[in-house]
Amino acid sequence: MSAEVVVHDSAEVLAAATAARLITALVDAQSARGTASVVLTGGGTGIRILEEVRRSPARDAVRWDHVEFFWGDERFLPAGDPERNETQARQALLDHVGVDPERVHPMAASDGKFGDDVDAAALHYAEVLAATARPATDVEVPVFDVLLLGVGEEGHTASLFPGTPEVREDVRTTAAVRDCPKPPPTRVSLTLPAIRAAREVWLVTAGAGKADPVAAALGGAEPAEIPAAGAVGRDRTRWLLDRDAAAHLAS
Numbered sequence: 001m002s003a004e005v006v007v008h009d010s011a012e013v014l015a016a017a018t019a020a021r022l023i024t025a026l027v028d029a030q031s032a033r034g035t036a037s038v039v040l041t042g043g044g045t046g047i048r049i050l051e052e053v054r055r056s057p058a059r060d061a062v063r064w065d066h067v068e069f070f071w072g073d074e075r076f077l078p079a080g081d082p083e084r085n086e087t088q089a090r091q092a093l094l095d096h097v098g099v100d101p102e103r104v105h106p107m108a109a110s111d112g113k114f115g116d117d118v119d120a121a122a123l124h125y126a127e128v129l130a131a132t133a134r135p136a137t138d139v140e141v142p143v144f145d146v147l148l149l150g151v152g153e154e155g156h157t158a159s160l161f162p163g164t165p166e167v168r169e170d171v172r173t174t175a176a177v178r179d180c181p182k183p184p185p186t187r188v189s190l191t192l193p194a195i196r197a198a199r200e201v202w203l204v205t206a207g208a209g210k211a212d213p214v215a216a217a218l219g220g221a222e223p224a225e226i227p228a229a230g231a232v233g234r235d236r237t238r239w240l241l242d243r244d245a246a247a248h249l250a251s
């Protein structure tokens with residue numbers, strides 16, 4: 001199944017249009033199944049999308065207390081640290097809509113019950129995912145309706161970086177990641193098998209610095225070299241880009 005590519009004029013339009021898509025996808029999932037399940041991403045574009053959802057009057061079409069929230073990756077920092085993806089997502093959206101705290105599933109913080117043991121934190125998140133998995137899935141994760149991902153300048157997605165053992169992981173659903181080239185160095189990430197279990201994977205990125213990894217991923221790069229190339233959904237894979245990020249795609 002080939003990926004869909006949508007190019008918007010600017011990073012602002014990309015964020016607003018993706019927010020509109022996300023609201024619609026959540027409403028559609030709730031109409032079909034009662035609840036919706038979304039995996040959030042960090043990064044500049046990912047958080048801007050959540051801010052656009054917050055600003056949209058259409059956000060009230062979503063039953064936010066019937067949305068299950070997960071994260072694709074987390075920076076392993078103390079709770080409430082401004083660099084944590086969870087902190088940023090809460091400030092951008094989750095603190096402003098009526099979420100059910102029981103349905104919000106952040107990855108552990110470095111001052112939480114596992115202390116600074118990032119392996120234990122990653123293992124625990126795999127257990128959280130398995131606990132909400134449906135029996136029908138072959139990978140022990142919930143069937144995510146939409147899994148949002150960013151793309152790094154070197155091709156990373158979630159916290160799966162090029163040339164690392166974590167991007168080659170083919171059994172476990174989460175990984176502890178150390179020595180990341182992008183700070184902070186210690187993180188927890190979903191693995192590619194967990195990402196590929198989602199119904200829809202949306203890779204959302206903007207800026208000229210992303211043009212090379214985007215072109216490489218869509219040109220068929222090996223996931224071990226460009227991890228974003230390995231992020232595909234069961235039903236749909238969407239690349240949502242601004243013009244700068246799409247600049248090196250063949251027209």
Ligand SMILES: O=C1O[C@H](COP(=O)(O)O)[C@@H](O)[C@H](O)[C@H]1O
Pocket residue numbers: 041042043044045046073074075085149150151152153157158159182205
């Ligand atoms: O560190 C991270 O970076 C990526 C990409 O972020 P961006 O600011 O370059 O868009 C993001 O996808 C990931 O969740 C985050 O932890």
